Amino acid sequence: MDKPHSTADNSIFYAFLGLLVWLPLPMGSNRLWSLAFFSAAALLLLSYWCFLFLHQRVSSSRPLRKAWPAIALLLLAAFASTFQAIPGLSLSVEPFRSQQQTLLSFALIAFFTLSLALLNSHKRIKLAAYTLIACGLFQAIYGSLMTLTGTEFGFFTHKDSYNGVATGTFINRNHLAGYLVICLSIGLGMMIATLKSTASGNWRNRLRRWMNALLGTKALLRITLVMMVIALVLTHSRMGNTSFFAAMMITGALALLLGRRASRSTIILLTSLLVIDVFIVGTFFGIEKVVDRLEQTTATRESRDEVDLYSLELFNNNLLMGTGSGTFYTAFPEVRKKDITLFIDHAHNDYLEFLTERGLIGFTPLLIAALLTFIIALKAQWMRKSPLMRGLSFGCLMSMIAMGLHATVDFNLQIPANAASFMLILAFGWISLYFKPQKGPNTVVNR
Template sequence: MDRYIPADKTLFYCFIAFLLWIPLPLGSNRPWSSSLLIVFTALLLGGWCWLYLRGRIEVTPVFKKALPVFGLLVASNLWVGYQWISNHTLDAHATLQQWILGWSYIAVFALALLLINQRSRIQLVLYALVLSGTAQAIYGGVMTLGGTEYSFFIPKDSYTGVATGTFINRNHLAGYLVICLSLGLGLMIATLHTERSGSWRNRLRRWMMALLGEKARLRIALIIMVIGLVLTHSRMGNTSFFAAMMITGVIALLLSRRATRSTVILLGSLLVIDIFIVGTFFGVEKVINRLENTSTQRETRDDVNRYSVKLLDEHLLTGTGAGTFYTAFPAYREADIRIFYDHAHNDYLEFLSERGLIGFIPLLLAAALSFAVAIKAQWKRRNALMRGVSFGCIMSMIAMSMHATVDFNLQIPSNAATFMLVLALAWIASYHTSRKTNL
């Protein structure tokens, strides 16, 4: 008897390839690479719609559950479209670009909910991000430690001496690595044993499997990504990772009805081994020095935030138009800002100043609802994989919300698209039910 092959199998693998590709070309933060992102998502969504119209696939129950978030994302992007059509923007071309990109991000959210519909697919997506993050960390580490300073086939003209991977900015590599680390840690937690080992023979067998099996490879990948994160010397990237890990660990232990010793040991080992051993050899003291000097060295981006508040006062409700911060800000900055800033170095201020309350509130509600659903999954689900996925999503969202206060990760297409995947995974963790079908 022939095995059933899902009609969307090829689309799913193309989606995996898309997730692996988007961080490579400078974080897809160039016109040509962001255009490829737009084309890829349009083709994938078009392919899914074609299969759906032919009656070969169905809308997943998880997608139906996530319709409120989908609606909020669409509402925010419709407002961006209104800004462009009504010429309620300082730069119509930039707003049009953001409007089209916005539909691509929404497509990533929808495709994740529609295509990641099996347990094996959930695992493959998580492993794909671990693979991508590990590759970025290795590449960034080799470029930095080897003295060969290249990003994506081009010599680096900034951030030399620190890891940037295939990104331009070290903070954006740090943001991407934190997402991959969070989901990888969730995957690691999903493999932990919840029952007692019993005899010494069983304990020995588990230890050998941990040393030689899949867990060991995953743990090595996590260590490599931590090394890459430390080598970025990103202050908030490192701070948000360890803070989010501790906060999420506490949440998981409080919500777990059976707090396992193995979970506590894993989180503790990450703090002890990664900070004191990995950090000793790969320069964590440089990150600490940058943190200590932050309060004594004058940071112009703090002034950028201060002047951005003045921008908000005049455009709080409707915004200046998506993608127009670089156009609007020069009119509000003062003489002490001598550097050109194309972003606010604060995602909250940038989204709010460009989209206004009308466009910003739906985005905030979408993230808040997804976070609440991830918390619900951590409390309600007993399935180890679903709990691991929810752990990774909670940790990612906490870390990104912290990093967003001092940087603009969500303005980088690859990081924004990957974060949309995190939002979708939160709903999958809460509402996915197993189906006995082949990948």
């Protein structure tokens, strides 16, 4: 049994939440100075937690101990990147960029580890989840207001691109869409965690539940989800919207299939999301523009197919070790042809970018870690009785499916804010299966 939780790491926990809030603000932390700040902060927080652990002032949580295979796989990929970044070995076409990405890799692992170590109580788990949802709400409100009012500000500066669509404090609308989908996934999971699995009984109990749904925290959460969907539609991101609705339907089907205690309220909630969000929200906030962009997507209008083909050629030329993490924009000119006239800094396909930069040796551990986490979250959806744990596993599964789909046409995982938020989502997957509350004289344990 886990030792009683200490409050010695309270300062680390709240600093962790502060870092989670900060990450999306400075252009998704996709600048060298903000990347360096995040990396330093995450590594320092983990170092301080390890210091407390060595002095027996905090204890390791059960999810942290159980997640050692995922941590080991992520470290293996990070050490492969470290090996690439050694200047004298000439394994990277740009060692300095590889060194930056290696630092970011270790920072993301630190963020994942901190999530597992610090989220050791129901209160902390909920605080972390609702903090992420609140960040999504802020991005939704800010991005929507900038677009609907025509103000068009990003992060303290006028936008010089993507005018007329929501970008929030990000630069690219697709990255705001990816971030919103992460927040929506965990928001929907927390919504499911509030649903009652038992029958209402008499009319008084039904009335009490209806009033609670209309006036309580559940109503606030539902309104928050609607506002984030509005912003998602306003991004006009094709795959952002497609991946959200596809992932919601796939995960909903999995939850109903695996959830031996799935209630009628779960079915009603998922159905209402499709009806209200698509037909009502979409009608007023321009989902037809997203549909138009999907219909107009043809091979003659898009250059991503050619970029993907040339990226595969780059990968074949550097099969095992890749060109060096963070070096795609430097290595791509080697294989690009005259039909690509635009400046290409990313592959617009996360899988291909990881493969070309890290090779099979660096990419395979990342893929295995993701697949292992997906299986863990599936198992939690099947085994756990706790509404909170089932909600976390739902959010993890939905986010992983959505990000996996979006990764085929964009590079969300190259954006530090999205990558770090996704690491928290992966941690939720492990927590959903292995978290157990501390037993006390007045504690009722609901697995």
